[in-house]
Amino acid sequence: MWLAVASSKEVSARPVGVVRLGKEIVFWRDTTGKLNAVKDLCVHRKARLSAGEVVNGRIQCPFHGFEYDGTGRVKLIPALGRNHQVEERFAIEAYTVTEKAGMIWLWVGENNLQGEPRFxxxxxxNFAYAEFKELWRVPYPRAVENQLDVMHLPFIHKTTIGRGNRTLVNGPVVKWIDENEFFFYVFNEIDNGQKVKKPEELNIDLSRVYLEFIFPNTWQNHITNSIRVVAFFVPVDESKTMIYLRFYVRATKIKWLDKLIATTGMPFNKKVLHQDKRVVETQEHDIRRDMLVQGDLPIxxxxxxxxxxxxxxxxxxxRSSVTKER
Known part of the structure; x- marks a missing residue:
């Protein structure tokens, strides 16, 4: 599967080292602007390639100048001379990456490459957007599930998007588009003693605000046709997640003005995100120990x-993760 792992604008001519799914990776662009990704470790004396520089489109180790191409092969060992034919064993792991929607996507898994990333x-x-990222000290599933949680709004966000004390959760309704994408709709209301409705008892108004998730790590809040909030939940390791938050605007259809509106509106979105972070980082990491209720249907x-x-x-x-969670 394709996994969104970083923002395209983070990688230019200089090497950028990241940790994604526990893998230490270095990104760089060659002379044509093509993105490359290899293991962030020189095969020679194990120095970090991300501490080096890009020379003629190759990444150069800062220790002894070994130069690597995008396939992970060492193409030059300076101490042996430019005419030396470097043996094939001087190579490191290369990763399959591509770019879409201003994000870098990493191919994960042992299966052959299939299709392209979904956005x-x-x-x-025609949309402009402002972008923000921050590290959460929770596993990726916890970070994702926070944005699928429709029950927490009147508590965590009671001063922002959860105003109104709508604590009773009807449904919610989840509509799968295919095996990797679903919409979900919120029907929260004030509790006046009425009975909670089941999903099948609710009529979906397709014009209402909805949320959307594309597995494995892309989410959007479809506020209006011209205003969206998008998040990418990037697994750093077993216990940390980098969240990329974007505020998309197409209000005026004048790109620079929409960009200004998005940038101006981003502090509010950050405030909402930080309300989540304060509580989510207190959660136990193992989601299998939860006891879910009807309102947790998207989760x-x-x-x-x-x-x-x-x-x-x-x-x-x-390996025990394949067992049924409680």
Whole structure:
């Protein structure tokens, strides 16, 4: 599967070292602007390539000048001379990456490369956006599930998007588009003693605000046709997640003005995110120990898909992760 791992604007001519899914990776661009990604460790004396520089499109180790191309092969060992034919064993792991929607995507898994990354079809180049990122000290599943949680709004966000004390949760309704993408709709209301409605008892108004998730790590809040909040939940390791938050605007259709509106509106989105972070970072990391209720339906649906991807789930919870969670 394709996994969004970084913002394209973070990588220019200089090497950039990151940790993603526990892998130490270095990104750089060659002379044509093409993105490359290899293991961030020189085969020679194990120095970090990300501490080096890009020379003629290759990444150069800062220790002894070994130069690597995008396939991970050492193409030059300066001490042996430019005419020396470097043996094939001087190589490191290279990663398959691509770019879409201003993000860098990493191919994860042992299967052959399939298709291209998926993003939201209704967000195009006519939108402008502001972007923010921060590290959360929680596993990727916890970070994702926070944005699928419709029950927490009147508590965590009671001063922002959860105003109104709508604590009673009807449904919610989850609508799968295919095996990797679903919409979900919120029907929260003030509790006046009425009975909670089940999802099948609710009529979906397709014009209402909805939320959307594309497995494994892309989410959007479809506020209006012209205003969206998008998040990418990037697994750093078993216990940390980097969140990339974007505020998309297409209000005036004047790109620079929409960019200004997005930038001006970003502090509010950050405030909402930080309200979440304060509580989510207190959660126990193992999601299998939770006891879910009807209002957690989007989370339940996510977990079905998450645990189906066995190798992915095992990274966070070991081989026992394929057992049924409580």
């Amino acid at each position: 939201f079809d209704d967000i195009d180049e 339940t649906e996510f977990r079905k898909r998450f645990f189906k991807e066995k190798n992915f789930a095992e990274f966070f919870y070991g």
